[in-house]
Amino acid sequence: MEFLPRPELWSLDPRALHLNHGSYGAVPRRTQHVAGGLRSEMESNPMAWFRGLPERLAASRRRLAEYLGADPDGFALVPNASAGVTVALSAVPIAPGERIVLTDHAYGAVRYAAERAGTLRGAEVVTVPVPLEADDDELLAAVADALDDRTAVVVIDQISSATARVFPVDRVARLCRDADVPVIVDGAHAPGLIDQPIVDGADFWTGNFHKWPCAPRGTAGLFVAERWRDRTKPLITSWAEYDELPARFDQQGTGDYVPWLAAPTSLEVLEALDWPRRRSWLTTMLTEASTIVAKALGTSLPDVTTPAPTMRLVELPASVAVTSESERAALAAQASERIGAELAITAFGGRLFVRLSAHAYNSFRDYELLAERLPTLLREG
Ligand SMILES: Cc1ncc(COP(=O)(O)O)c(C=O)c1O
Structure with missing residues (x-):
């Protein structure tokens, strides 16, 4: 067809x-139209808008979680995958002298997030080279080689940016689980390209709705495995500080939450296509x-x-x-x-x-x- x-x-x-x-x-035009309508509503009465916001945000967040097949209790909204990775790196314990492992396919800004986490906590960033044409077994072996008792966390792409490759993240997650090393999956490109992208066994997974699902920019998800939920906090401290995840991420100060509310419209556009x-x-x-x-x-x-x-x-x-x-x-x-x-x-x-x-x-x-x-x-x- x-x-x-x-x-x-x-x-x-x-x-x-x-x-x-x-x-x-x-x-898409339809989402732009819905977002425009929401913005007009916000400007017609900002007080009323922010009063009603929590319920609407929760409904939108649940719809976006459902689209990914994510457990809604562990699925928070973040502005973008960069924020998702940064939050995850700030939640995992990293002791001085330990190592943050990523591959040479990692996105530049994600590498910077790892470097910042390393500098703050006295840890070293280790880059695993994975040749462009390496198969999954070779990739797995390269990552396995880099794991030792100093490895604090592994950050792995689900779909890489510069090389546009789908990584065997489920196998990497199993490998890390067996080695008792937390794994953060950078699924920036996964929503819309991989059905059910949330990797079983991943400690953290983040992905963008503003790429392939065509949501307004500033819309991304962060899935957090149960054992990390208590200690995972948004980068901006706000009134939801003592709420549970995922509501803790719903409002990070005064901001424009229209993209998060309009994002489900783009999912309808995709469905119609x-x-x-x-x-x-x-x-x-x-x-x-x-x-x-x-x-x-x-x-x-x-x-x-x-x-x-x-x-x-x-x-x-x-x-x-x-x-x-x-x-x-x-x-x-x-x-x-x-x-x-x-x-x-x-x-x-x-x-x-x-x-x-x-x-x-x-x-x-x-x-x-x-x-x-x-x-x-x-x-x-
Ligand atoms: C693999 C990968 N990770 C992370 C990002 C960062 O996404 P964002 O700019 O939405 O934070 C991108 C952006 O293209 C990406 O391709």
């Missing part, structure tokens, strides 16, 4: 090729589309074990002399300005990639146009 692209459900500028859903998502059947169709389409882009560039698709369903890496030619993160950002900005393409440029192991995304608003033609335009941009530099 073929699914028709539905760009009319979003308000994306049709003059651009929107090929990087993975970074900041995109909010026949997600996840559409997602598997998009996955097939993106595989073919990425091949066309790679062919136009004279490169190939790296052989990533279990690539993310709707994110693919295409290698950039070795002649593209871009090394630093700021140069990658500059190349992405050039692609936007000169060929109208919104792209994620990633790097791993000294290799450079364009990470292509596909969502319901994308058509095969988007990638054909990229294949026509990108080689010229890279040649002209």
Whole structure:
């Protein structure tokens, strides 16, 4: 069955090729409309709005937990996966001289969170190298090698950012459990891409609704295993300090909670789009589309074990002399300005990639146009 692209459900500028859903998502018109209505309600009587907020937040939080198949008693709302990881790192005991373990696929800001936790508590951050094309067994063995009696915690991606790989997180969680080491799963990309993403045996799991489920930005979940619930607190101390989790996370001072209330509308949009059947169709389409882009560039698709369903890496030619993160950002900005393409440029192991995304608003033609335009941009530099 073929699914028709539905760009009319979003308000994306049709003059651009929107090929990087993975970074900041995109909010459908219907959710924008609901969020706008909620904001008008808030501004019509802020006092009444904040009086009624706790019940509405709890209902929204329960709906989002249900979508993930999460136990609602352990599922809190946080603004983003960065906050989720930071909260989890602040909840686990880390003693001076211990180690925080992550892989070289970890998201940059998550690495910084680990570094901050390490500096505050006198612990060391240990990075486990996992080659791009390593299979699951090799990955498991690399993580297992890094565990010893000084390991305080492991932070592991569920779907990595720069390499767009699905990690065998259930196996990593079992490994950590057997070694009696807490594990934090960074599932930033998992909601919407993996059904039932909350990993059995994970001590903490966090994931974004503002990426693949298209919720308004600032909407993410944090699942906390029972044994950690008492000691897991939001980063901002507020009136709910002595409430139980998850209500403890519901209000972190005065803020704009509209995204959390409007997020379930995006889940309805996805449902109407026949997600996840559409997602598997998009996955097939993106595989073919990425091949066309790679062919136009004279490169190939790296052989990533279990690539993310709707994110693919295409290698950039070795002649593209871009090394630093700021140069990658500059190349992405050039692609936007000169060929109208919104792209994620990633790097791993000294290799450079364009990470292509596909969502319901994308058509095969988007990638054909990229294949026509990108080689010229890279040649002209
Ligand atoms: C793997 C991974 N972890 C964490 C994050 C951080 O997400 P956020 O910016 O919503 O905090 C991202 C963002 O792209 C990511 O890809």
